[in-house]
Amino acid sequence: MTISSDSYSQTQRGWYKRNEIAITPWLFLTPGLLFFFVYVIWPIWQSFGMSLYDWNGLGDINVNGTYIGLENYNKLFGLAGERADRNFQISLWNNLRWLVLYLLAIPAGLMIALFLNQNVRGIRIYKSLFFFPFVISQVVVGLVFTWFYLPNNGLFTVITNWFGFQIPGGVLGNPNTATYGIIVAGLWPQTAYCMILYLTGLNAVDPEQVEAARLDGAKGRKMLWYVILPQLKPATFIAFVVTIIGALRSFDLVSIMTNGGPFGSTRVLSFYVFEKSLSERGLQYGYAAAVAVVLFLIMLVFISYFLWAMYKEEKAAR
Amino acid sequence: MNSIIKTSFAAFVAAGIVASATTANAQSLTGDLVIFSDMHDPAPRAVMNDMAARFGEMHPDLNVQVTIIDREAYKTQIRNFLTANAPDVANWYAANRMLPYVEAGLFEDISDIWDDQMSEELASTKGALSVDGAQYGVPYTYYQWGIYYRKDIFDELGLSEPETWEEELANCQTLLDNGIKCYTVGTRFLWTAGGWFDYMNMRTNGYDFHARLTNGEESWTSDEVRETFANWRTLIDMGAFIDDHQNYDWQEALPFMVNGEAASYLMGNFAVAPMREAGLDDDKLDFYQFVEITPGIPRGEDAPTDTFHIPTGANNKEAAREFLKFVVSAENQTLINNGANLGQLPVNAMSEVDDDKFLQQGFDMLSNRAPGGIAQFFDRDAPAEMAAAGMEGFQEFMVFPDNLDAILERLENTRLDSY
Numbered sequence: 153m154t155i156s157s158d159s160y161s162q163t164q165r166g167w168y169k170r171n172e173i174a175i176t177p178w179l180f181l182t183p184g185l186l187f188f189f190v191y192v193i194w195p196i197w198q199s200f201g202m203s204l205y206d207w208n209g210l211g212d213i214n215v216n217g218t219y220i221g222l223e224n225y226n227k228l229f230g231l232a233g234e235r236a237d238r239n240f241q242i243s244l245w246n247n248l249r250w251l252v253l254y255l256l257a258i259p260a261g262l263m264i265a266l267f268l269n270q271n272v273r274g275i276r277i278y279k280s281l282f283f284f285p286f287v288i289s290q291v292v293v294g295l296v297f298t299w300f301y302l303p304n305n306g307l308f309t310v311i312t313n314w315f316g317f318q319i320p321g322g323v324l325g326n327p328n329t330a331t332y333g334i335i336v337a338g339l340w341p342q343t344a345y346c347m348i349l350y351l352t353g354l355n356a357v358d359p360e361q362v363e364a365a366r367l368d369g370a371k372g373r374k375m376l377w378y379v380i381l382p383q384l385k386p387a388t389f390i391a392f393v394v395t396i397i398g399a400l401r402s403f404d405l406v407s408i409m410t411n412g413g414p415f416g417s418t419r420v421l422s423f424y425v426f427e428k429s430l431s432e433r434g435l436q437y438g439y440a441a442a443v444a445v446v447l448f449l450i451m452l453v454f455i456s457y458f459l460w461a462m463y464k465e466e467k468a469a470r
Numbered sequence: 471m472n473s474i475i476k477t478s479f480a481a482f483v484a485a486g487i488v489a490s491a492t493t494a495n496a497q498s499l500t501g502d503l504v505i506f507s508d509m510h511d512p513a514p515r516a517v518m519n520d521m522a523a524r525f526g527e528m529h530p531d532l533n534v535q536v537t538i539i540d541r542e543a544y545k546t547q548i549r550n551f552l553t554a555n556a557p558d559v560a561n562w563y564a565a566n567r568m569l570p571y572v573e574a575g576l577f578e579d580i581s582d583i584w585d586d587q588m589s590e591e592l593a594s595t596k597g598a599l600s601v602d603g604a605q606y607g608v609p610y611t612y613y614q615w616g617i618y619y620r621k622d623i624f625d626e627l628g629l630s631e632p633e634t635w636e637e638e639l640a641n642c643q644t645l646l647d648n649g650i651k652c653y654t655v656g657t658r659f660l661w662t663a664g665g666w667f668d669y670m671n672m673r674t675n676g677y678d679f680h681a682r683l684t685n686g687e688e689s690w691t692s693d694e695v696r697e698t699f700a701n702w703r704t705l706i707d708m709g710a711f712i713d714d715h716q717n718y719d720w721q722e723a724l725p726f727m728v729n730g731e732a733a734s735y736l737m738g739n740f741a742v743a744p745m746r747e748a749g750l751d752d753d754k755l756d757f758y759q760f761v762e763i764t765p766g767i768p769r770g771e772d773a774p775t776d777t778f779h780i781p782t783g784a785n786n787k788e789a790a791r792e793f794l795k796f797v798v799s800a801e802n803q804t805l806i807n808n809g810a811n812l813g814q815l816p817v818n819a820m821s822e823v824d825d826d827k828f829l830q831q832g833f834d835m836l837s838n839r840a841p842g843g844i845a846q847f848f849d850r851d852a853p854a855e856m857a858a859a860g861m862e863g864f865q866e867f868m869v870f871p872d873n874l875d876a877i878l879e880r881l882e883n884t885r886l887d888s889y
Contacts, residue, residue: 210553325869414865435855
């Protein structure tokens with residue numbers, strides 16, 4: 153028994169034992185990398201390829217599609233004498249609105265977290281209530297806000313009527329307000345998400361530092377700015393990441409609340425991709441893929457920044 | 471490859487045999503017949519299951535399987551299952567809606583079952599199911615569009631069914647003077663605005679112009695189209711449509727009519743069932759054909775046709791062909807379209823129309839009072855890209871009529887790009 157096991161490990165040691173440290177991490181990474189490659193990298197590559205074709209998504213792309221080079225991008229941006237795609241520009245602007253306004257979830261989440269970070273009877277219930285919107289589905293959030301905004305009998309309309317002003321067409325029926333209406337709906341669960349991130353972050357705040365600062369006479373805004381916030385930096389970073397990604401992925405709310413309307417004024421890039429490919433009157437897969445590539449490149453800017461920031465932090469920690 | 475040739479050869483032979491044989495001969499059908507259907511609402515679902523059951527009884531050796539998919543989901547799933555996991559029979563729509571699938575070679579050419587008899591019985595829809603002279607599906611039902619109105623309100627205000635544009639406008643003015651909107655409409659999902667455009671354009675410029683326009687042969691910035699929108703604008707400027715209609719889908723627009731806040735609704739016949747359910751019985755609800763606008767132009771009508779097709783990837787094409795012939799038979803069409811089932815119009819000229827008031831009126835209108843021609847619907851007559859841009863433009867026009875010039879220019883650009 154001993155002998156055989158000995159001889160077994162002997163042969164193994166020859167190659168595996170020597171390289172164990174180098175190989176094991178890769179062994180563990182293999183399943184993840186494999187899935188990442190098959191479900192993320194490969195589709196991205198395919199999208200790039202598809203965006204060079206005029207294809208309606210039916211049948212084989214090599215048979216039913218026509219290779220048109222960068223024609224789809226010409227159409228999108230209005231290069232080479234083409235008219236720029238107005239719907240694409242609308243989507244791009246709306247995405248920008250989402251990016252900027254969605255960030256309000258971070259300070260809002262921080263405020264609520266600071267407010268809830270106290271020990272009173274039943275605080276857990278209050279925390280869960282504030283966290284509630286994040287748990288319910290985006291579909292439900294969208295529907296609730298749609299009813300809230302309804303012209304005539306929606307609660308929001310009733311309230312604005314008290315103050316004597318009215319939004320013609322209702323919030324979601326007016327092209328000037330519809331996107332903002334949806335962003336507000338999106339902020340509700342996103343704020344809850346940021347709040348949870350900050351609540352856990354606040355648990356990790358060093359009480360000794362707070363004590364020391366207090367002895368030095370810091371309180372109120374100064375305490376928050378110079379003592380608490382620096383310690384919440386990891387939480388802020390994560391909140392920033394999820395909010396940016398969330399803003400760029402805003403699809404479900406748009407789809408549920410306005411379906412891109414009124415007359416396409418609430419489109420965002422992700423919704424436009426869906427509209428051009430999978431929706432009822434889509435059938436322009438190549439074009440949709442080109443839009444998806446643009447969305448990917450925008451995301452790539454942020455993703456590279458996040459990775460770079462994380463890398464820097466890791467390096468500093470070492 | 472060999473097997474494909476074999477199957478298609480077998481199907482060809484089978485079709486030949488079947489075509490020359492009576493139904494008694496067709497009992498030799500065996501194997502599975504897989505049907506994917508979008509008839510998801512309770513009544514259509516019962517109809518579909520019943521059809522499958524009756525077909526199964528006729529062919530005891532055949533195992534008929536029906537899969538019913540949600541109507542909206544079906545529209546996106548069809549492109550996957552046609553390529554990956556094709557059923558033997560699938561539901562879809564006629565005209566331009568089936569064109570991409572025909573062009574991609576996903577729908578089977580079934581010209582062989584469109585023999586002389588069938589072509590005669592289904593003459594009204596043969597064109598909508600033909601591409602380059604070959605047929606790619608069969609119709610099972612269609613329904614009329616027109617103005618459904620509150621008869622009791624009209625009676626109370628002393629109004630009668632209008633025949634001309636002037637009468638329509640006068641009726642509308644009376645309604646508005648009494649605080650009632652003329653038309654309810656919910657344009658959230660755009661197609662309802664497409665219905666309004668179809669009628670305004672067909673009545674202003676005639677069916678032929680409308681057909682050329684949806685076919686990309688006429689300019690959207692032409693004087694004719696502007697004339698259509700000018701007429702439409704007359705109604706908008708009067709305040710004829712309910713406010714904030716861009717927030718509602720077509721069902722959400724129904725209560726305005728049921729509550730008497732609006733007097734009429736330009737809709738397909740499928741709107742009758744929910745209105746009856748909401749308490750509008752036949753004394754309160756009636757129907758009239760959309761009025762004449764330009765005098766002397768033969769009236770064309772919208773009458774969308776729903777269809778069955780055989781995917782090219784089907785396994786049991788022999789049984790599928792037999793099923794399609796069963797579906798279009800006069801007897802079956804009478805049964806499935808009666809008031810107790812679909813409550814729509816049978817396509818087969820030999821079948822009987824139910825006694826229902828609206829079906830009778832609709833049938834009479836489409837057979838005798840639509841000399842201009844029968845259109846499918848804006849989003850079935852125009853290709854997808856044009857339909858999407860067009861209906862979005864119509865909705866914008868209904869809310870901001872002043873944007874017309876920009877809208878028409880966009881539509882013209884889309885036309886130049888997409889045909």
